[in-house]
Amino acid sequence: xxxxVYVALDTTDVAQAAALATSLxxxxxxxxxxLEFFSYCGPRGIEAVADLGLPVFLDLKLHDIPNTVxxxxxxxxxxxxxxxxxxxSGGAAMMKAAVEAAHEGAAKxxxxxxxxxxxTVLTSLDQAAMTEVGFGGSVLDQVKRxxxxxxxxxxxxxVCSPHEVETVRSLVGSDMTLVVPGIxxxxxxxxxxxxxxxxxxxxRAGADLLVxxxxxxxxxxxxxxARRIADELK
Ligand code: C5P
Numbered sequence: 525x526x527x528x529v530y531v532a533l534d535t536t537d538v539a540q541a542a543a544l545a546t547s548l549x550x551x552x553x554x555x556x557x558x559l560e561f562f563s564y565c566g567p568r569g570i571e572a573v574a575d576l577g578l579p580v581f582l583d584l585k586l587h588d589i590p591n592t593v594x595x596x597x598x599x600x601x602x603x604x605x606x607x608x609x610x611x612x613s614g615g616a617a618m619m620k621a622a623v624e625a626a627h628e629g630a631a632k633x634x635x636x637x638x639x640x641x642x643x644t645v646l647t648s649l650d651q652a653a654m655t656e657v658g659f660g661g662s663v664l665d666q667v668k669r670x671x672x673x674x675x676x677x678x679x680x681x682x683v684c685s686p687h688e689v690e691t692v693r694s695l696v697g698s699d700m701t702l703v704v705p706g707i708x709x710x711x712x713x714x715x716x717x718x719x720x721x722x723x724x725x726x727x728r729a730g731a732d733l734l735v736x737x738x739x740x741x742x743x744x745x746x747x748x749x750a751r752r753i754a755d756e757l758k
Contacts, residue, residue, distance in 0.1 A: 527754055528727065530581045530607075531746075532556040532705070532737030536564040538572050544746055545576050551750040554579030554606060556735055570603050579606035581703075581735075585643055587611035590621035597622045597640075601629025605638050607703070607733075609683060612642040612670035619677035641681045641703055642674035644688075664691065671696055686721035686729065693730030705735035709753055712739035723753055 529552045533541040545555050555578050557570060562584060565572075574580045582605035586593045593610060600608050610622045623640050630637035644667045645654070651663055659666055671682055671692050681701030684692045689704050696702075708720040723734055736753065743749035 527551065527553045527750075528731070528733050528757070529723070529740075529750065529753060530554050530556045530579075530703075530733060530735050531740050531750070532558070532735055533573070533741065534558060534560050534737055536560060538565050538569045541565075541569070541573050542576060544741060545573050545578050547747045548740070548750050549576065549578055551747060551754060552578070552740075553733065554581055556581040556583050556737075558583040559585070567599070567603055570605070574603065574605070581605060581607040582638070583609050585609045585611055586622065587614045588618070590615075590618045593618050594621040594625035597625035598629035598632075601626055601635065601638060602633045604630065604633070604635035607641055607681075607701075608638045609641045609643055610679070612644050612674045612679075612682075616673055616677045619674055619679055623678045623680075639680035639701060641683050641701065642670070642677075642679045643683045644670040644674070644692075647685045647706060664688065667692065668695055675700060681732070684731075686726050686731075689726060689731050690729040701732050702730055703733045703735060704729075704731040705737075707734045707736050707739075709736075709739055709749075709756065711752070712749075723757055727757070 531552050533544055533555050535541050586596055626640050627637050645663055667688050675696050683703050686706045704726045706720045707723055707726055710722050726734055740746050740749045
């Protein structure tokens with residue numbers, strides 16, 4: 525079976541990210557590099573890891589006016605990550621501009637187009653935090669509303685929490701790629717994750733791809749941990 529797992533390399537150290545990526549090659553679908561890595565290591569850091577041959581999920585969660593997000597996305601397109609993220613709360617026009625720019629940029633650079641994924645509601649925001657910033661209604665209703673808006677704007681997929689993925693899948697159908705973080709194998713430490721699912725549970729609930737960080741990167745042998753997860757999913 526092809527692995528559904530993207531390993532989150534949350535570090536600012538290119539050498540460390542590259543060493544982990546090398547040790548995990550063939551055992552995972554790819555690596556997720558986010559703001560922490562990008563803010564310090566930049567596009568050259570991304571290229572250094574991508575050159576090792578694993579698909580890259582560039583998790584920048586872009587959110588700005590449409591023109592600026594489009595400009596950023598044209599830059600991202602040159603790096604040709606397999607997946608990249610924007611915030612659905614940036615609005616339909618911003619999401620459409622991002623998708624268009626991703627295609628334009630890819631064509632111009634003669635590279636494959638990145639899949640654009642929308643983040644609906646950050647999992648760090650609970651009901652109280654949502655009310656504080658002025659969103660009425662429930663978190664799940666907001667997730668559903670933004671999922672439909674994102675689908676209408678033409679994004680390729682969504683990032684969902686484990687407890688939303690089943691609802692979102694039934695709402696958006698089978699064409700959208702659903703990527704789920706907050707995953708813990710039964711044998712791993714929960715750490716600061718409070719609501720999580722095992723890899724198998726998340727796939728059953730409708731996930732296409734899983735993001736797993738510390739259970740792999742913090743293991744004594746990351747390769748062994750990744751292999752164990754792959755075996756469990758067979
Ligand atoms: O907790 P773990 O190390 O597995 O997290 C992996 C990645 O998933 C991190 O980059 C984190 O930002 C993201 N994450 C998330 N939502 C969660 C938990 C983790 O987006 N609920």
